[in-house]
Amino acid sequence: MKDALDVHRSLLAREIPHEIVRLPRPVSSADEIPEVIGLAPQRCVAVRMYVADDRPLAVIVRAGTTPHPGAVLAAARARSLRSARPDAVNELTDFAAPLVSPLLLPDDVLVLADACIGHAEVVYAPTGDSGTAVGITSRWLLTASRASVTELCLPETTGAAAGDLDEELAEALQPKRLR
Secondary structure (H helix, E strand, O other), X not given: OOOHHHHHHHHHHOOOOOEEEEOOOOOOOHHHHHHHHOOOHHHEEEEEEEEEOOEEEEEEEEOOXXXXXXXXXXXXXXXXXXXXXXXXXXXXXOOOHHHOOXXXXXXXXXXXXXXXXXXXXXXXXXXXXOOEEEEEEHHHHHHHOOOEEEOOOOOOOOOOOHHHHHHHHHHHHOOOOOO
């Protein structure tokens, strides 16, 4: 299995600035990294593995999020999409399935990244090892991963609650009465 040392060596060989961070405690999935190192989830990434029309697909998203299936289908130009089985992910990527690194993915894996990854200057990603993460600028992460960047996640609601927005929309769509 690949681990932090493989990721580190690969980035060094390509002269990509990065930092391997030792986590205060082991994690069992990339979604735990923000809590363990005390960062906002927007500063950490996770890889979701899928099969799109029988082709392996890696999707880089913010930790704790899942891409919208329709957006992934459109970006991959595929007709079908299903989550990859953990054993298949392990075999294909040579990383532990819940800790797949966005770096060192096989060339035959299509890599997509949600555009919001670029909103943080530095992000932290899994290394395949439960005790480490890699800190890297989002620009270098997207370049080194060979990712095609597109909008894949639903936008976060800000300001009014979604229920308030629904009520405002319904009211706006009501026909106006003439007096």
